[in-house]
Amino acid sequence: MRLLATIAVGIGLLGVVPAPPASALAAPAPSSPPATQRTSPSPAPSPAAATWGVAPSTARGPNGRTAFGYKLDPGATLTDYVGVTNHSSRPLTLDLYASDAVTTTRGGFDLLAAGQKPTNVGSWVRLPRRTVTIPSASRLDVPFTLTVPRNATPGDHAGGIVASLTDVGSDARGNQVAVDHRVGARIYLRVTGELQPTLTIQDLRVRHTGSVDPLTGGTVTATFTVRNTGNVRLAGQPVLGVAGPFGLARRSVTGTALPEILPGGELATTVCMSGVPPLFRLTADATVTPVAVGDQVLDPPPRASTAQAAVWAVPWPQLALLALLALAGWALIATRRRRAAQHARAVAAAREEGRAEAGRAPDADRSGPGHDNRQPAIDRTGKDDT
Known part of the structure; x- marks a missing residue:
């Protein structure tokens, strides 16, 4: 079974990428985010590793630009150059084309897959040919034209010019895998008109x-x-x-x-x-x-x-803690009330006992020492003895 895996690869400032490993699309400035890579099964190593790069250039060679940056009116046309450098020890035949840029789900800068047709700035770029063959250790400066449609919307349009090489190998399961290694330079075009940053x-x-x-x-x-x-x-x-x-x-x-x-x-x-x-x-x-x-x-x-x-x-934990505190408070109040009731009963019992003791005290006093409890003798005949 044959599988097709496309890797969005990119470059540093010089636009260099080895194959089969992949790198990232050239960033126009340090503030720009790096491109993300879409991983796929690794192909078998090629006998002679290929390394190439893509960068903005002129008819006489690169001029230090890190990206193609333009500000054009609708209907304007310009001609520029893209430099494709072969750093390998063998000739390379590369696909050369332009495409539209997209923001990846992770916030990276990427281009449409090779099989997707561009509809924005990638479709406004015209290259003289689709493939280029570059001798070993050489650079080819390829001219291209960019024509802004008259009905182009104002604002920023992003894309890139890509040089790609397809390598075929096998994955861990023995399936044939075609990996499209892509490396390119970004295009940032601003069409004049009202800007709406939102x-x-x-x-x-x-x-x-x-x-x-x-x-x-x-x-x-x-x-x-x-x-x-x-x-x-x-x-x-x-x-x-x-x-x-x-x-x-x-x-x-x-x-x-x-x-x-x-x-x-x-x-x-x-x-x-x-x-x-x-x-x-x-x-x-x-x-x-x-x-x-x-x-x-x-x-x-x-x-x-x-x-x-x-x-x-x-706040379930807080409510549970509040319930525990309320339960502890209720238990404390109930305990205090129970103790107060027991104390009140003890005081009442003591008072009752005290009253009982006080009631018995007069009888005890009359029968004590100092009192003559004897009654006068009475003659049963009704006469007094005296």
Whole structure:
């Protein structure tokens, strides 16, 4: 069985890539994000490894540019050169073509797969031929034309010129694998007109994870998609804010800065906040502020985009602790009441006993010493003895 695996490969400033290993598309400036690689089964090593590079050039050779950067009016045409250098010890025959750029799901810069037809700046580039053969240790400066359609939309259009080589090998299961090694230079074209730098937050989802420790807060996790709905390539800075009812205990946290997002591209990101008190119902608002890429100047600064969502945060551990405290308080009060009742009964019994003792005391006094308890003798005949 034959499988086709396409690898988006790229280069450093000189535009060099060995084969079969892959590298990354040339970055125009240090602030630009690196391209991501799509992995595939590795082919068997070729007998003679090939190494080549792609870079902006002139009719007399490279001029130090790291990317093709243009600002043109609709309908404008220009001619430029792309330098393809063979660093190998054998001749190389490479496919040479232009394609449109896309933002990967991880925020990288990539081009459409080889089988996909470009519809943007990649389709506006015309090369004299599809394949080039370059002798060993040589460079070929290939001219091309770029024509901007008269109905082209204003703003940024990104793509690249690619030189690719297909290598065939076998994977671990013995299947034949064709790997398309691609290396190229980026194209950044800005068509004149009204600029609309806009990032939009979509599909905001918020989750609260409570802590088993009732003395610490939980974690709020916000996942959302940032889409470039404008016509200018932008980076972004996300911020997550969380508050309880009526704005109680509001806090905010700054997330990881977003890399470059091309117009029409999108990127999923996640921002977490720990130590959030569970106040039953939390309101989370995600904000992303557009940031200019490279040496761009955005005047006036674009507005931030905000989305809001609510999430339940029931304080179960805190409620359990409160219930235990309430139970302990009730038990303490009940114990005190029981002891008070026992004490009251003991006092009442003592008082009763005291009263009983006091009632018996007069009789005891009359029968004691100092009292003559004898009765006068009475004559039964009714006469007194005297």
